[in-house]
Amino acid sequence: MDLISALEGLVPELEKGLDQASSLEGLEALRVDFLGRKGRIAQIMSQLPKLEPEQRPAVGQTANSVKERCNELFESRKQALEAGREAEALKRFDPSIPGRAPWSGTLHPTTLVMEEICEIFKGLGFEIVSGPEVEIDYYNFEALNMPPEHPARDMQDTLYITDTVLMRTHTSPVQARTMLHRKPPLAVVAPGKVYRRDSDLTHTPMFHQIEGLMVGEGISMAHLRGTLTAFVRAIFGGDTQVRFRPSFFPFTEPSAEVDISCCICGGKGHIGDAPCRVCKTTGWVEILGCGMVDPAVFEAVGYDPEVSGFAFGMGVERVTMLKYGIGDLRMFFENDTRFLGQFAR
Numbered sequence: 051m052d053l054i055s056a057l058e059g060l061v062p063e064l065e066k067g068l069d070q071a072s073s074l075e076g077l078e079a080l081r082v083d084f085l086g087r088k089g090r091i092a093q094i095m096s097q098l099p100k101l102e103p104e105q106r107p108a109v110g111q112t113a114n115s116v117k118e119r120c121n122e123l124f125e126s127r128k129q130a131l132e133a134g135r136e137a138e139a140l141k142r143f144d145p146s147i148p149g150r151a152p153w154s155g156t157l158h159p160t161t162l163v164m165e166e167i168c169e170i171f172k173g174l175g176f177e178i179v180s181g182p183e184v185e186i187d188y189y190n191f192e193a194l195n196m197p198p199e200h201p202a203r204d205m206q207d208t209l210y211i212t213d214t215v216l217m218r219t220h221t222s223p224v225q226a227r228t229m230l231h232r233k234p235p236l237a238v239v240a241p242g243k244v245y246r247r248d249s250d251l252t253h254t255p256m257f258h259q260i261e262g263l264m265v266g267e268g269i270s271m272a273h274l275r276g277t278l279t280a281f282v283r284a285i286f287g288g289d290t291q292v293r294f295r296p297s298f299f300p301f302t303e304p305s306a307e308v309d310i311s312c313c314i315c316g317g318k319g320h321i322g323d324a325p326c327r328v329c330k331t332t333g334w335v336e337i338l339g340c341g342m343v344d345p346a347v348f349e350a351v352g353y354d355p356e357v358s359g360f361a362f363g364m365g366v367e368r369v370t371m372l373k374y375g376i377g378d379l380r381m382f383f384e385n386d387t388r389f390l391g392q393f394a395r
């Protein structure tokens with residue numbers, strides 16, 4: 051049996067096979083068939099023990115050079131096939147197809163509206179101030195005329211950290227902090243997060259408020275009304291009507307809640323024949339609480355009780371829902387980009 055010519059015969063056979071191989075996958079199959087562990091070369095070499103010992107070296111040398119030749123043939127065919135594939139891909143590449151625009155983020159609607167509210171008050175001469183979210187009982191309650199055991203503390207479901215440290219339940223403590231280190235006249239707004247132990251369809255444990263405070267000589271309810279009317283018309287539109295309803299807050303006297311004509315139905319209570327769901331057909335929606343700063347608060351911060359001032363506080367999510375007709379508070383916290391993306395500027 052002539053192993054040498056059997057081995058040498060493999061080369062022209064492989065050349066033929068390679069000519070026909072049209073894919074890299076087919077090429078690999080061919081490689082296994084010739085050079086694999088149980089391939090043709092290996093099969094021929096398995097006959098080696100049957101030869102006389104002195105015949106074996108020559109067969110071994112032939113096997114090595116045939117293997118080397120086979121590898122070279124494979125390599126060059128592989129390169130040719132790869133180049134072909136690339137050329138094919140280039141032919142399919144269409145440079146006239148429009149590119150994809152990079153996806154860019156947007157500000158959260160709460161942030162947008164909070165910034166808008168701050169800009170309006172800056173335009174009215176207010177400064178932006180801030181205070182801590184982890185607050186002490188004194189600023190959150192006591193300095194705001196809510197001593198321990200005051201029933202108004204029940205209005206706010208407080209998240210306590212210790213007996214005297216808590217998550218602020220409103221932005222009103224920033225009033226007290228501001229007055230403690232500044233003298234009147236002053237006009238500030240304090241935006242920020244507030245926390246309450248409350249969670250259902252219309253309440254979330256964290257939400258945003260903006261507090262306002264103006265103190266100075268002769269500040270009256272008329273200034274409060276004028277300021278809030280200007281604000282409401284700037285954010286909801288010049289036709290918006292404003293009404294003050296008597297109310298109660300421990301830190302203001304007198305106190306009021308402010309309603310605006312419903313910006314969804316234009317104050318009509320109906321949209322065509324359909325009842326307006328936002329104002330529940332009343333034509334009015336509540337947007338904030340306010341009042342004249344209670345003298346007890348001035349006393350707590352060491353102000354002359356003869357000064358006067360007004361304060362107000364509003365929920366930013368609420369203003370945002372009214373402004374954009376958003377019916378579900380949960381949308382603010384779900385981070386669904388289909389919702390958020392609509393606020394791109």
Ligand code: DAH
Binds near residue numbers: 299339
């Ligand atoms: N702090 C009140 C709340 O969270 C809102 C408020 C009402 C703030 C009247 C005020 C105010 O400054 O005068 O419900």
